[in-house]
Amino acid sequence: MHCSFSTTVIAAFSLLSVVCASPIASRQVCGAAPVGTVAQTPLLQPTGITTASACATQCKGNPACLSFLFGLVNGVDKCILYSVPASSLPPQTNLVAYDIACTSIPSVVPTAANPGGLRTRQAQGTHANPLNAAPAGAPAPIGTPKVNDLAACLASCKGNPSCIAYTFKSGVCKLFN
Structure with missing residues (x-):
């Protein structure tokens, strides 16, 4: 079988167009301040959750949950579940955002000095x-x-x-x- 240069070039461009048509993977938000610009409605705000890790467990138990916010607000631990990616969550004082796919979520109890419950070391x-x-x-x-x-x-x-x-x-x- 004999291949011409133009056939090879056409095949290469065809392959490139298929690769370029695939969706772009968005960057995970794992333990960062939320930076979205539009208010989002929470799915659920479970109470008694004292670590980001426990909040992640709540999110993973809800099929609609894609992200969550966690932190200490006015002396109260907050765990807020959302059905949108963490990159869409608007800023909220002392709350830290996580996508459900994050693999390293701290189990640190938040304090006034560390309201997001982030790892201290x-x-x-x-x-x-x-x-x-x-x-x-x-x-x-x-x-x-x-x-x-x-x-x-x-x-x-x-x-x-x-x-x-x-x-x-x-x-x-x-x-x-």
Whole structure:
């Protein structure tokens, strides 16, 4: 069988068009401040849930659940289940978003100092992936932008080339290097 150059090129472009027609995989949101722009209606708000891991179990037990928010709000643990991806959830103070497919969900009980119940011993933050915690040794912040929520604080950190960590407590955002 003899193949011409033009037949080979046509076959290659056909294969490329099939690959390009497949859906683009969206990035998982796992333990980050929600950044959606449209209000979403919760599926369910189970009570008595004290860790993000337990909230994930509730979500996995509900066939309609695709994501959840978890955190400590006004001294009360909140677990809120949603039927949309975590990337669609709008910012909410002290709540952290997770997609149901996340594989590493912490089982840390949230506190006033760690309202999202995130792991307290995390790797060093980077500018591309800032750490949501004050660095060890209680250093002075490099900035305290006037923002209203955790998502805006994270955005401020990502907008500052020196920032590798941030905190948002009691309405105050602090950036660290």
